[in-house]
Amino acid sequence: MAITEWKNQTIITEFILLGFETSPQFQTLLFLVFLSTYIITMAGNTLLVVLVVSDRHLHKPMYYFLGNLSCLEIFYSSTILLRMLASLITGEKRLSVNGCIAQFYLIASLVTTECCLLSVMSYDRYIAICKPLNYTVLMQDGLCCQLASLSWLSGFLAIAIVIVLIMQITFCGPSEIDSYFCDFGPLLNLSCSDIILLKIVAFICSFTFSLIPFLLTLISYVYIVTTVLKIPSTAGKQKAFSTCSSHLIVVTLYYGTLIVVYMIPDTPSLNYTNKIFSLFYTVLTPLINPLIYSFRNKEVKESTQRLFRKCSSLVGTRKSETNHVFIIKRKNRHVLN
Numbered sequence: 001m002a003i004t005e006w007k008n009q010t011i012i013t014e015f016i017l018l019g020f021e022t023s024p025q026f027q028t029l030l031f032l033v034f035l036s037t038y039i040i041t042m043a044g045n046t047l048l049v050v051l052v053v054s055d056r057h058l059h060k061p062m063y064y065f066l067g068n069l070s071c072l073e074i075f076y077s078s079t080i081l082l083r084m085l086a087s088l089i090t091g092e093k094r095l096s097v098n099g100c101i102a103q104f105y106l107i108a109s110l111v112t113t114e115c116c117l118l119s120v121m122s123y124d125r126y127i128a129i130c131k132p133l134n135y136t137v138l139m140q141d142g143l144c145c146q147l148a149s150l151s152w153l154s155g156f157l158a159i160a161i162v163i164v165l166i167m168q169i170t171f172c173g174p175s176e177i178d179s180y181f182c183d184f185g186p187l188l189n190l191s192c193s194d195i196i197l198l199k200i201v202a203f204i205c206s207f208t209f210s211l212i213p214f215l216l217t218l219i220s221y222v223y224i225v226t227t228v229l230k231i232p233s234t235a236g237k238q239k240a241f242s243t244c245s246s247h248l249i250v251v252t253l254y255y256g257t258l259i260v261v262y263m264i265p266d267t268p269s270l271n272y273t274n275k276i277f278s279l280f281y282t283v284l285t286p287l288i289n290p291l292i293y294s295f296r297n298k299e300v301k302e303s304t305q306r307l308f309r310k311c312s313s314l315v316g317t318r319k320s321e322t323n324h325v326f327i328i329k330r331k332n333r334h335v336l337n
């Protein structure tokens, strides 16, 4: 009996990512919306990385971490949106099992890294506001580098353990994943192996590398808020708080949407709601982060202006150079004539 059952099961080597199933016209509209989202996301985050790397005024821990965050968002939205755009324009929904696992690996590692980076950034703000006199001693370049690399390493290593276990699974179908990217839950639903160990390991990893950073972030902000409230003058309060308000907005948005998505029960009737909400943290956060930082932060704004001034002056000199060449040519012609 067991043997015949085994024979009846076909092993799947390809998944079908259903994505957003709509009419063809709407499909085109979706493509355009996501394409513009992708372009703006890439432009904003690339600008931030360029500013942080090239502008000496931004060579401070807070901006190093911000640059790392923007780098991360570039990878993240490329992993999700490029595949989605390709599928929207070609109509190709199939994806090999290994491709799907690879996509999940990238997405999960980047989410984990983002949690760690956000907590490192809140620790940096905690030192800046609660221990301002020791800031330069505590936040040296070496420590910064270690914290940033630790975030990246822990994200990619922790999820690698989960991936090793996922690779052992056989998938028997059905082969349809009702999502627009390869996520953990839908992937497990299609397996026909014993996944208890995998579930335990995944729980431990997500607990360690997202809940603990979340709690650390929360604790940092509790300290920051109590310190800010103790400042007697309103102007002083505002000044202290303005240095961390952008980060607080980003953190709230990020964890807020993550929590909402995981609170929505995993029932088929709510699948559509879930899809829409997961758009928030997969597509919208990478888009919004650079906007929040560049509109709210004076130093980033000034740095952007400097960059554009530099660019326009470069263009200006090139123009005058061409004029110069033109004049010389005319003079030469004059001589030749």
Ligand SMILES: *[C@@H]1O[C@H](CO)[C@@H](O)[C@H](O)[C@H]1NC(C)=O
Pocket (backbone or CB within 6 Å): 049, 052, 053, 063, 064, 065, 066, 067, 068, 071, 144, 145, 146, 148, 149
């Ligand atoms: C990431 O952080 C490290 C360490 O602080 C820093 O040296 C590096 O420049 C950052 N990367 C970007 C793109 O900002």
